Amino acid sequence: MSAPATSLLAALSAQLPPQASGLVVALSGGADSSALLAAASVLRDSHAGLHLRAVHIDHGLQAAAADFRVACQLQCERLRVPLTVLRVEVEAGPGDSLEAAAREQRYAALEADLAPGECLLTAHHARDQAETLLLQAVRGAGLKGLSAMPVCREFGPGWHVRPLLDVPQWVILEFGAQFAPDHAIDPMNADLRFDRNYLRRQVWPMLEQRWPGVGNSLSRTARHVAEAQQLLEESASADLSRLRDGDTLSVPALRALPTLRRFNAVRLWLGESGVQPPSTTRLAETLRQVFDAQADHMPVVAWGEFAMRRYRQRLFLTAARPARLEGAREWQVGSAQPLELGNGLGQLVWTPQHGGIDPKFSHVLLQVRARVGGESLQPFPKAKTQTVQHLCQGLGVLPWMRDALPLLFAGNDLIAVADLWLDAHWCAAVGTRGDQTRGSPPPGFALTWLRAPIIV
DSSP, X not given: OOHHHHHHHHHHHHHSOTTOOEEEEEOOSSHHHHHHXXXXXXXXXXXXXXXXXXEEXXXXXXXXXXXXXXXXXXXXXXXXXXXXXXEOOOOOOTTOOHHHHHHHHHHHHHHHHOOTTEEEEOOOOHHHHHHHHHXXXXXXXXXXXXXXXXXXXXXXXXXXXXXXXXXXXXXXXXXXXXXXXXXXXXXXXXOTTSHHHHIIIIIHHHHHHHSTTHHHHHHHHHHHHHHHHHHHHHHHHHHHHHHEETTEEEHHHHHTSOHHHHHHHHHHHHHHTTOOOOOHHHHHHHHHHHHHSOTTOOOEEXXXXXXXXXXXXXXXXXXXXXXXXXXXXXXXXXXXXXXXXXXXXXXXXXEEETTSBOGGGTTOEEEEEXXXXXOEEOOSTTOOOEEHHHHHHHHTBOGGGGGGOOEEEETTEEEEETTTEEOGGGBOOSOEEOSSOEEOOOOEEEEEEEOOOOBO
């Protein structure tokens, strides 16, 4: 076997997670992915029990899509590899990148198709890594962006591995010429409207002419940046362990950190929640407002669909527009049917329980609606009547969740606030005494709200 073939197979074998139960090659039909499929088939033949299949994504963006699909089918038939063809619809909004939209939809389809324990393989090589680094640099990316593409990452129920990131493209092409000659040529690779094509065709030849081996050098730089990013994340993780207060961050502890470590910790906190952090400028303004606002204020800074809010010296991550209860609904006491609240607020259900609503009120028709202000009830026997606002403050109900609370009215009388408070006049008695026996009334009805937490 030739030296390029040996090095390609060695790179592929070295990068696979040992616990992977199968390989899935993302097959475009082009030269690089075709060579990867051929290498994976050699690995399969030498490893008994290693399952291999291929997935082709048809974006439907060009007339040549059918040619690529046919090329993939022919390759898979020749190599005895099962092929799945997935069609995706690519929608890019005004001003959005068609490249980015296609990539997002492609990976979403690949992730949905991946079975537990399978390892998705893509044919990104050293020059792809170098190009990604340059594109991220001209966009002003931070260290995370400049880290370019990781070799291996968790992906859905399995992994996404780029085993060829340190392999020069010429090695892949030479292997492909011998083992995968029936690949297709993508005419869209010549379209200079796409940033990567422009870089590849207009800029890259000049870089290589001036600095031979620039692809390997930049790929190595991306690896160094990734290592620096890992150190930053480890530092942020250590800081977060001291900042965390449940799902929130302690504002006094955050204030005590140096500025750059504050940013680093908050970015990791947001990232762990699957939220793209705001720009550095926006993040700095957010923390300034959090620290400078008066003690009785609740600063809110929103970006996109999310917001950070300070309450009781804690920093919360919330939706920019928290859900609220809309409209009014009718519902009977003791109804066997749950009441859907809408807006992601879950549902209310009745369950028989001693100490709940007195069974004599069974089947009373209630109205369920949000608060408008001034509502009050008697939360316990012999307790004073209190406003819902005062009760929420005492219990620590998050201010932005108070408009989500379902209030239950019988006529003009407030009888319950979610499953937090029940008016004492509607409660069943704890017990009764007869002439010679002691017993208790039939079970009343307890109200349960199946919802997200609303209390500090």
